[in-house]
Amino acid sequence: MGSNAHATTRNASGHDTPYKRFGIDTRRDGKWLYDEQADYPCKDIEEGYLLRSLAELCDDQTRAGFSANERLLSEPGNTLVTSALRWLSSEDYDFGMAYSIASTIFMKISLDHQQFFSEPSTLVRDVLDAVAQKERETDDFHIRVDDSGTEIVHSPYRTLPRRVWDVRSNRVIPFSLLTISTIQRDPDSRAWEVTFTDQNQDPPEFWALSHSWTSNRECMMTPANRWQWPVALPHEVPIDRVRRELLRFGAKYVWLDVLCLRQPGELVDEETRQREWKLDVPTIGNIYRIATTIVRYFNGLGRKFSPDNWDDSRHWLQRAWTLQELRSEDITYNGGVRDSTNLWNTEGYFNGEKTTLRQVMTPLWELAQHLDLDREKSHGEIYRLVKEMRRRFASRDVDKVCGLFYLLRTTSLPTYLKSTPAGDAWEKSFHVLPDQTQLELLFDFPYAGADGKWFPSWDQLLLWPDRDSALQHLTRQVKLDVKHVRFAGCNHLDSNHRQLLLVMSLCILPDVKLRHAGPVGEYRIHTSEIAGHPNSRHRRTVASKQVHFQRVYLEKDPKPISEGMYYLITPRPSTSHNWVVCEPISWESRPACNKECICKLHRQIFRKVGVLRTDFVISLTGPDSTLERGVDCLFI
Secondary structure (H helix, E strand, O other): OOOEEEEEEEOOOOOOEEEEEEEEOOOOOEEEOOOHHHHEEHHHHHHHHHHHOOOOOOOOHHHHHHHHHHHHHHHHOOOOHHHHHHHHHHHEEEEHHHHHHOOOHHHHEOOOOOHHOOOOOHHHHHHHHHHHHHHHHHHHHHHEEEOOEEEEEEOOOOOOEEEEOOOOOOOEEHHHHEEEEEEEEEOOOOEEEEEEOOOOOOOOOOOEEEEOOOOOOOEEEHHHOOOOOOEEOOOOOOHHHHHHHHHHHHHOOEHHHHHHOOOOOOOOOOHHHHHHHHHHHOOOHHHHOOOOOOEEOOOOOOOOOOOOOOOOOOOOHHEEEHHOOOHHHHHEEEEOOOOOOOOOEEEEOOOOOOHHHHHHHHHHHHHHHHHHHHHOOOOHHHHHHHHHHHHEEEEHHHHHHHHHHOOOOEEEOOOOOOOOOOHHHHHHHHHHHOOOHHHHHHHHOOEEEEHOOOOOOHHHHHHOEOOOOOOHHHHHHHOHHHHHHEEEEEOOHHHHHHHEEEEEEEEEEEEEEEEEEEOEEEEEEEEEEEEEEOOOOOEEEEEEEEEEEOOOOEEOOOOOOOOOEEEEEEEOOOOOOEEEEEEEHHHHHOOOOOOOOOHHHOOOOOEEEEEEEEEOOOHOOOOOOEEEEEEEEEEO
8 A cells, every 4th residue: 555644536426535444453463444434335446556565465364374375365366366356345445344355265275276367267156156155054053953852052062153253354244254264266176165174173362352241332333244134232332342452452353243143123134134043142152162362341342341230130240151151361351441450450340349340250250160170071060150149130031041052062052032931941951961960960959840840840940959068969979860751752742741760770768758857958768677687588678777868959938848758769878878768659540651661661750849958878788778779760
């Protein structure tokens, strides 16, 4: 562009139009466009000038390793590029989008067949068609229907963003453009062939912006997303303020929900939005997991940091979605902060008590570290996550269900539909939870579920009582082999009991008499002692013993378990103090099933009543005990 402060080009009517020189961040040698530059239609820019401008803008990339392709944008007689730019002009693309495309597509063209560069080409159209096809294939790969007939997100932790914001050009582009490996022309068909990087490879570098939506926000249309949907911004916060701060931090590609996630609006294709949200919303957490850098705004997008309103339901610290956006502070910038030196010592009121930001964030950092360590090999502990999610706020309750499923590192996720009631979403997709999480609910959640189910309803889950920290709980000491656990369906059972859980090799104490023992929540069981050799057919009951049990959790008014005859079941008597109190389902009372049905294959079927614990394990496991080991149990 030379050294002039302004350059001129001729618009469609032949008049000279002032055109600012490109903005240059000399500290990072990065090049970006002013808004008026990005908005300028390609068709109103003289062809040679457009070509030279793109060459100068992309020069930093060519020096970074694409020098072999520099001539594609620097030779005025290059028909390959000029025909591509003419296509952009004919499709009403502006200079901002031309810059984004030039910095992605032109830098990936193979130079093996240079003789074709002098021929007219449909390069950009063919590449964008390939990108659209890649998006459709991605949706088809991830959105599936499982054996239970439930629509799920398959391999959710391999998903990539659908779109990304190029902050240098201020344009939203398909993320697949960044995953292009090579672009080459078939010497016979003259068609352009696009290859993408393998899904198992590290994704291209991008940043993700974490914020909470404020209550006083404005929706506006913007050329940044080609006017496709309204962008919600806090009152008096222009998107350019956010963009300038991101450029100052050194960002190039950024994922921002209001720009990159299709939003509702009067002119929005609602069917397309719902289809995209099925995949994009449940996997938002994955965007933050794979992003190289996080930019966080505590007080709203683009707003300055303030120690006020930490208890406001719209604050970053209080939102359900931000729980899955946590990453290490080593890769996190704090937006709206002039001086971060004493940021964490800032004082404010949280949950009604005066504290510091560091004290508020410390348990969240620990939780993020726990999830980060377990993300490839294990799961998040459901109790801890439920307690944190319960206190947070969401626009819709189903958002909490969605966020919880993601944080539990399930092998698949429920698809998202914002109109789905939270309880329905939880129950419909419960079977995708990790095996160990299901076991934690079976052996550690203190009550039976609604309608007699073995697992809690969503409302029950959110009311999970506080644990007694002095007691050990299942997940800290019992690690069942998850291969021994699987779901089993039975079409002949009542529709309320389709979610069956089959657990292998458990220990059962049959026919025990449960009695209340004084204080609320305390019980005694009466169990039999057996005389005779364990292998003898002539063993007989000789006495009855009493063992003290108590409730697992700290509760003011625990729901009592009725006195009566029950079975007690535990995974490992020697290491687990928790026992599930169950009612056996007799063979005669079961519905008629065919011989292959799960009901016929497993005679030990139980209905959960509650959970108790005892410290007198030896009294229940001695050689004279009626304890049965290695029993396969089906819970309904």
